[in-house]
């Protein structure tokens with residue numbers, strides 16, 4: 001089989017409401033680039049890439065001359081072809097590699113009649129459990145609904161998600177307001193959902209001292225882990241020395257060099273594997289093997305996803321033995337998807353791993369067209385800017401918190 005073309009299409013899919021985070025905001029929508037890899041055997045493999053609210057079409061078009069004519073089965077060779085570690089000093093293409101790896105695995109699965117999780121060693125579970133991913137949210141500019149700013153709104157949102165989807169783990173994305181206010185929110189959330197499990201992620205914006213203070217306040221909560229309280233392996237190590245709650249990261253252990261450093265001198269207990277950040281599913285499976293050997297915890301990270309990327313997360317979650325925690329997904333914040341049959345469904349807090357060959361999902365051409373037109377209409381958005389705090393530049397550690405009494409609605413085109 002030979003690759004004959006690579007087609008990339010940017011799409012914009014609306015979110016229920018803008019999602020606030022430590023560095024800015026998802027402005028009421030996700031921009032994703034859908035990748036189709038065509039072959040001379042008539043099969044097409046699917047990939048997907050996100051990014052900071054921007055289209056990646058130009059980057060994929062630039063890789064056509066590397067990949068057309070090549071065998072999609074040579075995935076390991078592709079890693080060195082487009083993401084050689086020393087050449088990456090100039091061209092960091094890890095995320096592009098990931099999207100192309102998804103498409104190649106999808107192609108091979110289709111050709112061989114095997115699902116991607118079969119290619120990764122076979123599935124150990126048919127459903128992957130997910131945590132509710134709770135964000136502070138601006139109101140939807142269209143109808144003013146969906147705001148999450150107060151503890152009461154947060155609890156109402158969590159209870160609704162639990163009722164609709166069956167979540168028993170809950171992640172709160174913080175780093176937006178001062179840690180004292182977010183501690184009140186997190187404590188209220190845990191008190192409102194007795195028996196459930198919780199995790200908190202301020203996106204590394206605290207000082208080590210703030211992180212140690214916060215971590216000690218939450219020791220009575222059934223925490224899965226405290227995620228990226230500070231930036232850097234050394235900072236995480238300082239915090240970890242003072243806390244009993246496990247620390248997790250999707251920020252400072254995202255490659256094998258960092259994983260080795262963390263094994264040699266532990267700074268993090270739980271490695272959150274992201275099929276995009278690590279450069280593909282196979283890299284994540286390899287990393288999970290290292291974590292299994294050294295008894296580090298593993299979970300599946302979400303960097304934002306539509307159904308294609310979600311399928312990669314499901315196949316990864318199905319194939320790794322040491323999935324210690326529920327996976328994260330932004331998916332329930334989305335209003336729609338570009339795959340056939342609409343959004344994949346949660347049942348009892350879990351999503352079934354697609355059964356068909358390859359990734360097991362197909363593109364809905366009408367939806368692809370509809371959301372491509374939405375991209376053309378709305379354009380990119382700056383993921384690391386806040387629509388209601390123009391000019392705000394978060395520093396590390398941050399001391400420029402948002403005001404929890406500010407209930408304005410951002411004027412964002414929808």
Ligand SMILES: [Mg+2]
Nearest residue numbers: 201227228250
């Ligand atoms: Mg995180």
